[in-house]
Amino acid sequence: METDRQLRALDALETTAVVRAGLARRLWSSIWPVLAAVALAIGVWELVVLSGWKPAWVLPGPGEVLPRLWHDLAEPGFWAGLGLTMRRALIGFAVAVGVGTVLGAIATRPRSLRLAVGSLITGLQTMPSIAWFPLAILLFQLSESAILFVIVLGAAPSIANGLLTGIDHTPPALLRAGRALGLRGIEWYWHLMLPAALPAFVTGLKQGWAFAWRSLMAGELLVIIGHHTSLGVRLEYARQANDSVEMLATMIVIVTIGIVIDRLFTAADHALRNRRGLIAE
Structure with a gap:
């Protein structure tokens, strides 16, 4: 024993x-x-x-930029600005997810509505985020609402398109099974269409985040509110001061955040597809 x-x-x-x-x-x-x-x-x-x-004062090397980045990371003000930027990004992305999901679900039926709204969604997706800012500033002046407005318009179409793509690729056998089970209305979407569209929807979320992040950076460069030192404001102040070292250090932070968020979405997408047997380990 x-x-x-x-x-x-x-x-x-x-x-x-x-x-x-x-x-x-x-x-x-x-x-x-x-x-x-x-x-x-x-x-x-x-x-x-x-x-x-280019001269060193225009394009400094890693030996100058990386020590400045390390110095910035030790400043409490840097983390406060980073927190402000991330708060704007998360709030704007959350609103865009809600708007994009509702818009995508509405556009699935009937076919005439799908053709009309689908074309509108595609047109909005191709619209550069920077082009929305004159209207946003006219509507909301230089405010947080102007930035949020552009983030939502930049991200929601990609999220809606992701949902529509997933619904379009739902297997017909699954649709027939849903009808046979008597699924209608909200139950049809909640128990059948949304779960079936989830892999493509996650891809749409990933793309939507990329558009939201770009829109936010453009917004913080154009809409400077008070003396808040968000990442975009730090970038703009560095440009005005011709401080290319600080500018590149801030750009590294922006790129790093983009890479980290992209890896998180990629991991979620991989786990979901693997769980459904769509990829091999």
Whole structure:
């Protein structure tokens, strides 16, 4: 009996070690491409600076920018500005998710409405976010509402299109099964269409976040409210002061946030598709 317990304990330890090794390999396989891309970007950046293409005060190298970035990260004011930017991004994206989901669900039926609203959604998606700001400022002046307005208009069409794409690719057999079960109205969407469209919807959310982030950065550059030092405001103040080191340091932060959020959406999409058997591990 003692021998059997020892063997089971060894098997459990071996299984745990194998699981940890697998997790470590998957983690490394997802991290090393990002690290390689960062190293490549820094290398190319340094080579361009060494080529003398632009003066150092216009295009400083990593040796100047990275220490400034480290210094900024130690400032409480930087984190307060980052918090303001992220709060605007999350609120705007949440509103865009609600608007895009409702718009996409409404546009699925009837067919005439789908053709009309679908074309409108596509047209809105192709509209550059910066083009909405004159109207936003006219409607809401220089305010938080102007920024929120442009974020929603930038992100909601992509989210709606993601939902519409998922609904369009719902298997006909699944639709017939839903009708046979008597699903109608809200139940039709809640129990059948939305779950079936979820993979494409997550892709739409990912694209919508990208548009929301771009719209927010454009908004913070154009709509400066009071003395709040958000990321966009820091970028604009650095431009006005011809401080290219601070400008590039802030741009690195903006790009890093974009990469991190993109990886989170990619992980969620991978987990969802794997759970549904759409990809192999």
